Amino acid sequence: MIQTSKMSMDRERVLRTKLHQLECHFTWALIKEDIDLPDLLNRLEEQLKLDYGKKEALGRGYCALAYVKFLQGFQEEALNNLMTSVKLYIECHEEEFHKILIVTYGNLAWVNYHMKNYTECESYLQKLQTIDEKHSTEASSVPEVLGEKGWTFLKFSHKYYERAKECFKKGLELEPEDSECNTGYAIALFRTEHGGFTYTNSPTIKQLRRAIEINPDDDVLKVLLAMRLVIYKRCDEAEILVENALERSPDHPHVMRYVGKFFRSRGCVDRSIPLLNKALEKSPNSSFIHHQLALCYKIKKIQLLQEGNHHTKTSQVQQIRDQIIYHLEMAATHAPCFITAMSDLALHYGERREIPRAEELFQMTFQTAKEKNDNLYLVSFYYAEFQLHCKRCEALAIEHYMQCLKLCPGSPEGKKSCNSLKKIAEKRTRENTQDGEAYAILGFLHKEKGENLQAIVCYEKALSYVENDEYLRILGDLRMSMQ
Incomplete structure (x- = not known):
């Protein structure tokens, strides 16, 4: 009995060592706390509908879906999804040992290991060994694996975008013409490039x-390019790209949602809202679309308030605010960790004078943000x-x-x-030239900008009007930094 138990433990230990060497979802450091599982599940299921008939894309989708099901504790469902992935890949390539099966077989080995199906686990490890021997290539250097890894990082969490970029970049170094890696790299760059570039040198x-050159039928890429061109004032080309994408793919949900976002960013909410509502009919659980609609209605609310005659427009503002709240509630429902939507929703509860409800949601959102870091x-x-x-509490603000x-x-x-703090401080110093806290706020702003000399002047002025140990400590640190 003791001997049998030892043999079982040795077998398990050997398997685990081999499993950790695989390239699959289980070894890519996908941390459960980084992932909004309900939202990811919605997006994967939507993508499967969109990819209907594209066996290779469906194979990748079911493989990713299996890992999400595993994280949710549904091991049998995970196993079934992986078997569907295998079937699709084999139908597509008519080969049991194609490189494209590396990730799926790796996931199957892991799931069977967790289910204590050690014989099945070993059989998939053997299949992977056969693929390695057949192609004489490390799995980590296989373009198909790098592509699947990159798409996984793009889909699972914004925290993994940089890792996605590196995967696609490495894949393109191996196969510069690869369609999937070119598309994935373009999207990864789109999501990670923020400022610091010009039109001529923007990667x-x-x-x-x-990517459009290699995938001329991908209208989503055209809309993404249009959105980036607008930043650099290339509006004419952007408009042509958008209109072309809409004409070619009027019912594609991703084209509609991104064109809707494009028009919203241009302030054309009356064009954006119908498109987003149409996209919502196809993807009713999309937190992205609900959030975009909320942002559109926020613009309408601001426009209405800027027109003046607030008293006569109160009911209209309230109606629009209700629309904003509805779409933010739906966005937060379908993506329970959508911190932007949750925070904005809490603020709008406050605007509607539902102060306790707003406070409760803010505290929940603070907790979620801290837990998720x-x-x-x-x-x-x-x-x-x-x-x-909403609460007129300037100190907490x-x-x-x-x-x-x-x-x-x-x-x-x-x-x-920064602008709000500056306005508060300047208003207070105009009303009271001896307001020590106001000068401390200005000192804080200078300090955050690295303007230590100006910060020292402000904190010295603050201390000339109020006694404050914290201001004194900051002033001491600033003086030390200047020595």
């Missing part, structure tokens, strides 16, 4: 053009707005604007926080 624009600066910004405009600015100074929210 995103260059790669999008390259993600977008805490966003929650801080929205909470500051809530405190300033200042505290959270500062928190946002410290966490992410280069973000749009960080810049807005």
